[in-house]
Amino acid sequence: MDITDLTLTQTIKALENKQFTEAELNSAYQKRIGQVNSSLNAFLEVIDTNSGIPVGIKDIISTKGIKTTAGSKILSSYIPQYNATVIDRLIAQNVSIIGKANNDEFAMGSSGENSAYGPTKNPWDLTRVPGGSSSGSAAAVAANMCVFSLGTDTGGSIRQPASFCGVVGLKPSYGRVSRYGAMSMASSLDQIGPLTKSVADARLVLDWISGPDEYDSNCIKKRLTTNDSRFTKSLKGLRVGVPKEYFGVGLDPEVERVIKAAIKQLADLGAELAEVSLPHTEYAVATYYIIMASEVSSNLARFDAIRFGSDRGDFGAEVKRRIMLGTFSLSSGYYDAYFTKAARVRTLIKQDFEKAFEKCDVIVGPVSPTVAWKLGEKVDDPLKMYLMDVYTVPPSLAGIPGLSVPCGFADGMPVGLHLLGKYMDEDTILSVGEVYEQATKWHQEKPKL
Amino acid sequence: MASGETKVMKYEPVIGLEVHIELNTKTKMFCRCNADYFGKEPNTSTCPVCLGLPGALPFINQQAIEDCIKIGLALNCSINEKSYFERKNYFYPDLAKGFQTSQLVLPIAIGGWIEVEDAQGKLTKIRINRAHQEEDTGKLTHRDGQTFIDYNRSSVPLVEVVTEPDFTDTFQIKDYAKKLQQIFRYLDVSNADMERGDMRLEANISVRPVGQTTLPNYRVELKNINSFRFMAQAVEYEIARQIEAHEKGEKLVQETRGWNEDKRVTYVQRSKEEAHDYRYFPEPDLPILKMSATLINEMTKAVDTAKEKDPVKVAEKLVSTGMSLASGASIARNPIKLAIFNEVQKEKSVLDMDWKDFGNFIANREINEENINLVPELTKKQLSDFQSRKSGLISNSKELEALAQEVIDENPGMVDIYKSGKTTVVMALVGGVMGKSGGKADPGKVKAILERLLG
Structure with missing residues (x-):
């Protein structure tokens, strides 16, 4: 048995049954990291652990006493004085941080190539991107460098790299998990969530990290609940909405084939399919890039090299681009035409989902229109890169939860099935994901490194 | 131009x-x-x-x-x-x-x-x-x-x-x-x-x-x-x-x-x-x-209660104890004097205090202290100053009454005016008594005695 193949739930059980010790567990992962990190560049910093459950943390999440760079040169020597709320909660569950995971600078990017510390490689094909911005978090889980990892998702940054790397990725509802300590990119969209080896693991980690926190005013007071009558073996009684707008121009035919097969499998498991419409989908990317950039321009103002960090000239090109776009959108004379209008369209997108969820319990579709592309393929065309976010951005704008579950391969690269739930109903998408993965085992596929 | x-x-x-x-x-x-x-x-x-x-x-x-x-x-x-x-x-x-x-x-x-x-x-x-x-x-x-x-x-x-x-x-x-x-x-x-x-x-x-x-x-x-x-x-x-x-x-x-x-x-x-x-x-x-x-109601009530501390309101309250408008306004604007006055009012032993006189006395005192913690000490001092000033006064009612009767007897004209309804003339008689006492009479007390004698 390779210890590093085990899921979180299996690892906990094995530790309880004394199949191996925490020290053995950590040394197995340390060894694995030693073998593969240099070719993957998934971890920027490796911490010498010998107890606890070893996990990877996206380097945009503050870890007390451990360098946290956000993938930026500007924070190349920044050591936080405090832990993010999620870190304190994981530590309380006997989790130890084994690595700080690479990411696109300040979580801005869809390929992992915007890190000041070099791109992370996709474990399934080292010439391809792992997705982003939680690039290292996804690659590290896929390559068994940690039991699970945390990422952040603003417009798809957990789900898309999870899809590209063949792991499970969950973006919780906005307000489910405290954002305190995760460096803000776009405050009204950011959420922290798990990247795991199974859906059951994602449920467990969400249970650990979620819940009210008086350090994040937008964190809801209610705790996560697991419905006793949830789907466990069959999906009988489940209504699955398939949005017609998610299967149009731009969707790679191979990816479409895999997704359609997965949807058929849901039907085979007893689910009832219904076509739904999300009519404002085509405006989502434009809306997202206005709101997100506006908030970015303000959130990154604190990086002024006075209390920490280096000069603003050290920001990368993508970060500078978004600061400028956002500053423009908020400027007097342009505010109404851009920011205000985007905020209105955001409401329409939210209403699209509310209406669609009158007809179904979950919505399914692709996470990304393509599989992982080649390194360097899109770096010179930011717009092309932005358009890759077309399926992940609408749920982010609506604040609803989204789960990426491995559902097959196209051109030899993993494809993720996107399961979207009602606001604060992670329980249903997680149980649908659990039933699906029991039936298919796609999540057990591992890259040959 | x-x-x-x-x-x-x-x-x-x-x-x-x-x-x-x-x-x-x-x-x-x-x-x-x-x-x-x-x-x-x-x-x-x-x-x-x-x-x-x-x-x-x-x-x-x-x-x-x-x-x-x-x-x-x-x-x-x-x-x-x-x-x-x-x-x-x-x-x-x-x-x-x-x-x-x-x-x-x-x-x-x-x-x-x-x-x-x-x-x-x-x-x-x-x-x-x-x-x-x-x-x-x-x-x-x-x-x-x-x-x-x-x-x-x-x-x-x-x-x-x-x-x-x-x-x-x-x-x-x-x-x-x-x-x-x-x-x-x-x-x-x-x-x-x-x-x-x-x-x-x-x-x-x-x-x-x-x-x-x-x-x-x-x-x-x-x-x-x-x-x-x-x-x-x-x-x-x-x-x-x-x-x-x-x-x-x-x-x-x-x-x-x-x-x-x-x-x-x-x-x-x-x-x-x-x-x-x-x-x-x-x-x-x-x-x-x-x-x-609910919150706004609660805050409105709190503001209404606090307004009682508004100097204008406080002055009105002080004036109702008998002191002059000017004295009331002056004490209301001086937190130390106000504290001293309130402190004295709490004292049971000064129940028969002439509040009007005391109010005017405090208003005219020069008190430069700003430390609110010193109020108990300041109060003691002001009270004793006030009382020692008072002690020089003729406090014997009989003595005052005799002087008042003298003034009444000497001013039959004024007594007639008083009796015709122009009662403000009593102040002129008070002045007479004050003169006879060499300024050592309490004008308030004198006025009361005169009014009683004039029926």
């Missing part, structure tokens, strides 16, 4: 005020650090939130919101049921987050008024545009060519009260500032101490020809002036400067000016071209504030 008959254009100033008040809440506006930074070692009252460290998020201090509601209510404002914070984006080294969390579109309180007195003693209603909630910045100190930043003040709650441009002279401005200070103190929301920077004034000034009702197309903002006196001087200077410019036909422009104390002139700090575009937008890290009817 112009003859003596040329019509001389008259100008009037149009002035609006912005006042920042630092609240005296226990903790800061958006974090749990101690908000009392005065005299503290620099950077000892800070945390990730008020230092603006990456990843830190704000949370709202409910006490500050309630204080802001109270200020709004005391200024006759209405309270918005829905209100929210916005980010005011600009760079300055003392601004930890790169933006100030403030309010623009939906402030907590809007549309109030307050009455102020002008130089002629005429009362004018000044309209209050808004009272909104925001936070303070850190503090810069420049020394030996270096700049030091103290973040102890960063995120201390501030309320900004903005008036409409309704002021026309500096007397009104002084009266306004004085009245605001009293309100903040009786509400107990701020120490409102100008010297310590608890209360900061900014004025927007322009002048227009008398008779013009529209606002001028420019305004000059006077900023960073830290005393009532200098502000009044700067405003006076600015009015004169602008009128002169108008008379010379010069074009006045939108700008920010400061006050040079040595040269006693205002000077340009920032021109319109350099004005910031603050890029306000709703603060995404904070929820919308919803003011329930």
Whole structure:
């Protein structure tokens, strides 16, 4: 048995049954990291652990006493004085941080190539991107460098790299998990969530990290609940909405084939399919890039090299681009035409989902229109890169939860099935994901490194 | 050139005020650090939130919101049921987050008024545009060519009260500032101490020809002036400067000016071209504030109770004990004297005190002490001074009665006038008795005795 193949739930059980010790567990992962990190560049910093459950943390999440760079040169020597709320909660569950995971600078990017510390490689094909911005978090889980990892998702940054790397990725509802300590990119969209080896693991980690926190005013007071009558073996009684707008121009035919097969499998498991419409989908990317950039321009103002960090000239090109776009959108004379209008369209997108969820319990579709592309393929065309976010951005704008579950391969690269739930109903998408993965085992596929 | 008959254009100033008040809440506006930074070692009252460290998020201090509601209510404002914070984006080294969390579109309180007195003693209603909630910045100190930043003040709650441009002279401005200070103190929301920077004034000034009702197309903002006196001087200077410019036909422009104390002139700090575009937008890290009817009712009650501490109300109460209006007003405005008077009133042993006399006595005393903790000692001293002065008086009623009878017998004319209904004449008889006693009689007592004898 390779210890590093085990899921979180299996690892906990094995530790309880004394199949191996925490020290053995950590040394197995340390060894694995030693073998593969240099070719993957998934971890920027490796911490010498010998107890606890070893996990990877996206380097945009503050870890007390451990360098946290956000993938930026500007924070190349920044050591936080405090832990993010999620870190304190994981530590309380006997989790130890084994690595700080690479990411696109300040979580801005869809390929992992915007890190000041070099791109992370996709474990399934080292010439391809792992997705982003939680690039290292996804690659590290896929390559068994940690039991699970945390990422952040603003417009798809957990789900898309999870899809590209063949792991499970969950973006919780906005307000489910405290954002305190995760460096803000776009405050009204950011959420922290798990990247795991199974859906059951994602449920467990969400249970650990979620819940009210008086350090994040937008964190809801209610705790996560697991419905006793949830789907466990069959999906009988489940209504699955398939949005017609998610299967149009731009969707790679191979990816479409895999997704359609997965949807058929849901039907085979007893689910009832219904076509739904999300009519404002085509405006989502434009809306997202206005709101997100506006908030970015303000959130990154604190990086002024006075209390920490280096000069603003050290920001990368993508970060500078978004600061400028956002500053423009908020400027007097342009505010109404851009920011205000985007905020209105955001409401329409939210209403699209509310209406669609009158007809179904979950919505399914692709996470990304393509599989992982080649390194360097899109770096010179930011717009092309932005358009890759077309399926992940609408749920982010609506604040609803989204789960990426491995559902097959196209051109030899993993494809993720996107399961979207009602606001604060992670329980249903997680149980649908659990039933699906029991039936298919796609999540057990591992890259040959 | 112009003859003596040329019509001389008259100008009037149009002035609006912005006042920042630092609240005296226990903790800061958006974090749990101690908000009392005065005299503290620099950077000892800070945390990730008020230092603006990456990843830190704000949370709202409910006490500050309630204080802001109270200020709004005391200024006759209405309270918005829905209100929210916005980010005011600009760079300055003392601004930890790169933006100030403030309010623009939906402030907590809007549309109030307050009455102020002008130089002629005429009362004018000044309209209050808004009272909104925001936070303070850190503090810069420049020394030996270096700049030091103290973040102890960063995120201390501030309320900004903005008036409409309704002021026309500096007397009104002084009266306004004085009245605001009293309100903040009786509400107990701020120490409102100008010297310590608890209360900061900014004025927007322009002048227009008398008779013009529209606002001028420019305004000059006077900023960073830290005393009532200098502000009044700067405003006076600015009015004169602008009128002169108008008379010379010069074009006045939108700008920010400061006050040079040595040269006693205002000077340009920032021109319109350099004005910031603050890029306000709703603060995404904070929820919308919803003011329930219950909360507003509660705050209204609190303000009504606090208003009992309003000097005008206090003076009325003091006068009802018998002292003169002037004495009442004087004691009401002097916290130490008021405390002494209240202290004495609590004493059971002085039940038969002549409150009118004692009130006037305290009002006229010179008491320079400001330490409220010394009130018990001061009270003892004032009481004994009052009593020893009294002890020289003729307290024997029989003796006074004899003197009174003498005066009555000597003034039959006045007695007739008194009996015809003009009872005020009794004061003349009191004067007679006082004369006979060599000033050692209590006029109140004498008056009572005379009235009794005259039936």
